[in-house]
Amino acid sequence: MLLKKELIRVGLEGETNEEVLRSLASVFVEAGVAKESYPDAIVLREQNYPTALPATAFDIAVPHTFAEHVNEPAMGCAVLAHPVEFRQMGSPDITLHPQVLFMLAITDSQDQISTLKKIMGLIQDPETLKKVRDAKSVDEVYDLLHEVLA
Amino acid sequence: MAREIKFLTVCGSGIVTSSMIANTIEEMLEEEGYDGHADESNPSEMPTFLARAHYDFVAYASPIDEDELNGVPAIPAIGLITGQGVDEFKERMFEIIKSAE
Numbered sequence: 504m505l506l507k508k509e510l511i512r513v514g515l516e517g518e519t520n521e522e523v524l525r526s527l528a529s530v531f532v533e534a535g536v537a538k539e540s541y542p543d544a545i546v547l548r549e550q551n552y553p554t555a556l557p558a559t560a561f562d563i564a565v566p567h568t569f570a571e572h573v574n575e576p577a578m579g580c581a582v583l584a585h586p587v588e589f590r591q592m593g594s595p596d597i598t599l600h601p602q603v604l605f606m607l608a609i610t611d612s613q614d615q616i617s618t619l620k621k622i623m624g625l626i627q628d629p630e631t632l633k634k635v636r637d638a639k640s641v642d643e644v645y646d647l648l649h650e651v652l653a
Numbered sequence: 654m655a656r657e658i659k660f661l662t663v664c665g666s667g668i669v670t671s672s673m674i675a676n677t678i679e680e681m682l683e684e685e686g687y688d689g690h691a692d693e694s695n696p697s698e699m700p701t702f703l704a705r706a707h708y709d710f711v712a713y714a715s716p717i718d719e720d721e722l723n724g725v726p727a728i729p730a731i732g733l734i735t736g737q738g739v740d741e742f743k744e745r746m747f748e749i750i751k752s753a754e
Contacts, residue, residue, distance in 0.1 A: 558735055
């Protein structure tokens with residue numbers, strides 16, 4: 504199970520995608536799952552290859568970066584205090600406004616493919632996504648995600 | 654014996670998104686009786702992969718340079734992750750596969 508409760512934030516404040524990305528990425532560093540270089544790498548990767556997606560429910564983003572910045576595989580989540588501008592994965596000319604971030608620390612995609620598949624299922628599940636966005640506490644987000652990712 | 658289909662998935666870091674896409678496509682191919690094999694790359698590695706092996710098609714989730722495809726058909730694949738446009742992807746993919754048979 505990649506999802507870790509200490510990597511979940513609810514009502515994360517930030518005006519730009521860089522602010523919210525740095526804020527959540529530094530939680531990964533504090534928790535020891537990612538290296539000091541991880542926040543910069545996440546921000547740079549987002550600039551070069553954006554990760555926002557127009558999910559059916561609302562826009563989301565799945566920020567991640569190269570394995571060299573990761574200590575151990577993990578997944579975190581931030582419900583943003585308000586939507587922030589990101590660019591769309593594959594179509595950087597399109598601006599999206601994600602409300603929830605699913606941040607990934609991946610070391611080996613083949614090992615972690617079952618979780619990646621479940622994350623895809625989550626992106627395609629408007630009901631659960633809305634419940635996550637509307638959750639009031641970290642525990643609530645954790646329980647919702649734990650159920651669909653387990 | 655099931656026909657082998659070899660394809661290349663391309664995403665920004667060549668890890669997360671390309672794996673999601675590769676896995677989904679392999680399952681689609683299997684359902685139709687094909688034996689799908691994916692390689693995963695990022696955009697800058699793509700020309701090297703294409704020079705090294707024959708691919709039936711490229712599925713991409715990050716912008717690619719069409720001049721670098723060398724005639725290999727390419728299909729946009731973001732829709733496989735969001736679940737919007739899965740049928741269009743499938744249709745295009747099997748069109749490419751059937752036209753090569």
